Each structure stands twice: as C-alpha cells, then as structure tokens.
Amino acid sequence: MATIGQQAPKLHSYALHNYERIPQIQKLSAEQRFAIEVVGRVLPFKTNNYVVDELIDWDRVPDDPIFVLNFPQPDMLLPHHFQEMARVLQKGASREEILRTANHIRMQLNPHPAGQLEYNVPELDGQKLYGIQHKYRQTVLFFPNQGQTCHAYCSFCFRWPQFVGIDELKFAMRETEYLVEYLRRHTEVTDVLFTGGDPLVMRARILARYLEPLLENDLAHLQNIRIGTKALSYWPYKFVTDSDADELLRLFEKIVQAGKHLAIMAHFSHPRELETPIVQQAIQRIRNTGAEIRTQSPILRNINASASVWADMWRMQVNMGMVPYYMFIVRDTGAQHYFSVPLVEAWQIFRQAYQEVSGLARTVRGPSMSTTPGKIQMLGVSEVQGEKVMVLRFLQGRNPDWVHRPFFAKYDPKASWLDDLEPAFGEREFFFEKEMREKFQKTSNSLQLN
Ligand SMILES: *Cc1c(COP(=O)(O)O)cnc(C)c1O
Numbered sequence: 001m002a003t004i005g006q007q008a009p010k011l012h013s014y015a016l017h018n019y020e021r022i023p024q025i026q027k028l029s030a031e032q033r034f035a036i037e038v039v040g041r042v043l044p045f046k047t048n049n050y051v052v053d054e055l056i057d058w059d060r061v062p063d064d065p066i067f068v069l070n071f072p073q074p075d076m077l078l079p080h081h082f083q084e085m086a087r088v089l090q091k092g093a094s095r096e097e098i099l100r101t102a103n104h105i106r107m108q109l110n111p112h113p114a115g116q117l118e119y120n121v122p123e124l125d126g127q128k129l130y131g132i133q134h135k136y137r138q139t140v141l142f143f144p145n146q147g148q149t150c151h152a153y154c155s156f157c158f159r160w161p162q163f164v165g166i167d168e169l170k171f172a173m174r175e176t177e178y179l180v181e182y183l184r185r186h187t188e189v190t191d192v193l194f195t196g197g198d199p200l201v202m203r204a205r206i207l208a209r210y211l212e213p214l215l216e217n218d219l220a221h222l223q224n225i226r227i228g229t230k231a232l233s234y235w236p237y238k239f240v241t242d243s244d245a246d247e248l249l250r251l252f253e254k255i256v257q258a259g260k261h262l263a264i265m266a267h268f269s270h271p272r273e274l275e276t277p278i279v280q281q282a283i284q285r286i287r288n289t290g291a292e293i294r295t296q297s298p299i300l301r302n303i304n305a306s307a308s309v310w311a312d313m314w315r316m317q318v319n320m321g322m323v324p325y326y327m328f329i330v331r332d333t334g335a336q337h338y339f340s341v342p343l344v345e346a347w348q349i350f351r352q353a354y355q356e357v358s359g360l361a362r363t364v365r366g367p368s369m370s371t372t373p374g375k376i377q378m379l380g381v382s383e384v385q386g387e388k389v390m391v392l393r394f395l396q397g398r399n400p401d402w403v404h405r406p407f408f409a410k411y412d413p414k415a416s417w418l419d420d421l422e423p424a425f426g427e428r429e430f431f432f433e434k435e436m437r438e439k440f441q442k443t444s445n446s447l448q449l450n
C-alpha cells in the first residue's frame with residue numbers, strides 16, 4: 001500500500017497549557033497572546049502540529065483563516081466578557097476564580113441551542129437512550145462514547161460546552177446494544193450517522209466494535225452508514241500513515257462489502273484544507289474502499305464568507321471525487337457574534353458561488369439552519385404583492401410533512417437565525433409554530449424557535 005517509505009508523523013496536541021511551545025507563536029504580539037489566554041479560558045482551544053505546520057500560513061496571521069479556525073481571537077468574546085476575564089487574569093486570581101468566571105460567561109453564551117438536550121432523545125421500553133438522537137424519520141444520530149473529542153477544536157463549534165467540560169457527556173453511549181435494538185424496532189430508519197466530537201479520533205479497533213454490529217442480517221433496512229468527521233482536515237494521516245490506517249480502511253471496505261453505503265461526511269471549511277498532498281492521498285485511499293465522501297461546513301465570517309472561497313472549495317471537492325452536501329448557518333451559541341453571517345448575505349454568497357460551478361457541484365444545499373423545528377433553507381429574497389420577503393423551506397422537518405413547503409418571512413437583512421424572523425404578510429406566526437407549541441408545551445411555555 002501507499003504507506004511504504006512514508007514518514008508517520010505523530011500527533012502533538014496544543015492547548016492553553018502548552019501552546020507557547022509552538023515555535024511560530026513567537027510571531028504573535030504580546031497583545032495577541034494575552035487574547036489567547038483570555039478567550040481560551042472560556043471557549044475551547046486545541047490545535048495540533050499538522051494544523052500549525054501544514055495548514056496555517058503564519059505570514060498571514062492573524063488574518064489567516066485556519067488560524068482563526070483554531071486559535072482564540074480577541075473579538076470572539078463580547079467586550080464586557082473579555083474585560084471580565086482579563087481583569088481576573090491580570091490580578092492573578094486563583095484557578096477556582098478563573099473557572100467560576102469562565103462558567104459565568106459561558107452560561108450567557110446559549111450553551112444548549114436548538115433543544116439538543118431534551119427533545120430528540122428516544123426511548124426503549126421506557127428507558128431514555130442518551131447517546132442516540134432520532135429527530136428525522138430516516139436518520140438516527142449516534143454518539144459513541146470514545147468519539148467525543150476532535151483532533152483540534154473549531155472556534156465556532158456548537159458542541160463547545162462538552163469540550164470545555166460544562167456538559168457531562170450525557171449524549172455518549174458506550175456500547176451499541178441499545179442502538180442495534182432500537183434499529184431493529186424502527187424499520188423506518190435507513191441511515192445511522194456516527195457523530196461526536198469526531199468518531200475518527202477512535203482507534204480502528206474500537207470503531208469496529210461500534211460499527212460491526214450494524215452489519216448483522218436483521219438490519220437490512222439500515223442502508224446507509226455515515227461518519228461525520230473533520231479528520232481529513234485536522235489529521236489526514238489517520239487514513240494514510242497512522243499505525244491503524246490500513247485497519248481503518250479495511251473496516252470501510254468491510255462495510256461496503258456488507259452491502260451498505262458508507263458515507264464519510266467530511267467537514268471542510270476552507271479550500272486550504274484540501275491542498276496538502278497528504279489530504280489528497282487520504283481522500284484517494286478512502287474512495288478506493290468504495291466509500292463516498294460528502295462535504296459540509298458552516299459559512300463563517302472571518303474564515304470563508306466569500307463566494308470565491310466556496311466556489312473554489314466545491315470545484316476542488318468535485319475534482320477529487322467528493323460530493324458537496326451542505327452549507328450551514330452557524331448556530332446561535334458561543335462566538336456566534338464573531339462568525340455569524342446574516343441569512344440574506346449567506347444566500348447571496350451561496351448563490352454567487354453556485355453560479356460559478358457546474359452541475360456536478362450543485363448537489364450542495366443551503367444555506368441551512370439546524371433549528372428546533374427542522375433544517376430550514378434560505379431560498380432567497382423575493383417580492384410578493386409589493387412586500388419584500390425572504391423565502392424559506394424545510395429540508396428536514398420534525399414533522400416530515402413540513403418538508404419542501406415554501407414559507408415567507410418579512411425581509412430582514414440583519415436576521416441571522418430563525419428566531420430573528422417574523423412572518424410576512426402580517427401573519428401572526430409561521431405555519432409550523434402552532435404544532436411546535438402543542439408538541440413541546442410540556443418543556444417550555446414560551447418556546448424559542450432556536
Ligand atoms: C442534519 C441532521 C440529520 C441528517 O439529515 P440529512 O438531511 O439526511 O443529511 C439527521 N439528524 C439530525 C438531528 C440532523 O440535524
């Protein structure tokens with residue numbers, strides 16, 4: 001195989017306690033380093049030697065998009081939060097006080113958006129199955145216990161509460177027994193999506209323990225196995241030179257040979273992540289197993305909020321044999337004020353990029369918000385009987401009947417999430433709100449549509 005004669009780099013992780021050891025850090029000003037200390041106490045910070053040496057262009061720091069993707073930036077905290085933490089650090093406060101301050105700020109950053117915690121957890125014989133989410137009919141999400149971290153952390157990530165330790169890993173599941181039993185009883189489910197964190201931080205042997213039970217004969221209705229991962233961006237050696245790389249690829253082959261469609265849902269935020277020889281080799285090796293790679297990312301201010309970046313990314317992905325899948329709107333949590341792109345602007349960027357690529361890249365859908373009622377696509381801006389409106393539709397709905405039914409909101413160029421929007425034409429609420437209220441009355445009487 002292609003690994004012979006190739007060096008096998010070892011993963012070195014960097015976080016707040018050791019990032020000063022990164023040689024390139026010397027290029028940062030004292031002010032920038034202090035900002036890393038301040039913001040890194042509140043939001044997750046982890047990077048590694050591949051990101052630092054191969055992806056970040058240190059001559060372009062602090063504007064380099066991959067630097068922004070991994071390293072805490074001063075404006076990721078609102079000024080008063082920044083001041084609050086800066087003061088605590090400057091007076092040399094105790095660890096306890098720093099942590100208390102961090103958690104105080106964190107609780108104001110909407111740590112649990114989109115009803116993730118309670119709404120989607122299914123039950124089996126009256127027992128809640130933490131570690132599984134079943135929101136849309138065909139697809140079950142599975143959070144394997146050992147896959148709840150990542151090779152590096154994205155500064156925008158909506159899963160940040162689990163990385164900074166304010167969530168116990170309530171979502172995670174140790175074994176697949178319950179998953180398999182749940183799937184046996186739910187023959188409407190065609191897809192299982194392994195997610196995390198990043199399931200591909202696991203050793204191939206551990207991952208196999210989770211995946212192999214899904215290949216049993218009595219789960220014929222389960223046709224598609226998806227693995228959500230950013231390993232291609234953050235640690236492509238996983239598929240090429242790591243000691244378990246070949247074992248991992250053999251596991252992929254086994255899944256394909258068992259008659260399942262294996263989809264690697266790869267997260268790429270910038271074309272830079274596609275440029276290194278090692279990621280190109282990794283992609284080639286995955287494709288040789290018969291697995292398909294589909295790509296997705298949020299649209300992020302300060303990282304990829306431009307049409308040419310997206311068009312380049314989609315073109316490169318198609319050229320490498322991958323399938324562009326989703327452009328997301330960044331969730332209303334954490335450093336959203338820093339990354340957020342309003343829906344109208346995101347749609348303009350999407351549309352312009354879409355026009356620049358051929359039909360092969362137009363498999364991509366978006367921009368899309370993952371909200372409590374469902375995945376909602378911003379379709380565009382239009383005018384109906386003299387009123388300027390935003391046109392939206394569900395790509396996935398908590399009620400399947402909502403899907404692909406266009407609906408209208410008042411034009412608002414600043415709105416960046418569903419709960420910023422108001423119905424058009426003087427209507428009191430959107431068509432799905434009544435049903436949402438009735439379904440979820442027990443958990444909240446003033447349901448936020450986030
Ligand atoms: C996005 C998502 C899925 C998968 O949806 P597809 O449109 O099939 O890719 C499944 N469950 C949840 C909760 C999701 O957010």
Ligand code: SF4
Nearest residue numbers: 150153154157197230
């Ligand atoms: S790789 Fe995915 S789960 Fe991990 S930090 Fe980035 S966005 Fe979050």
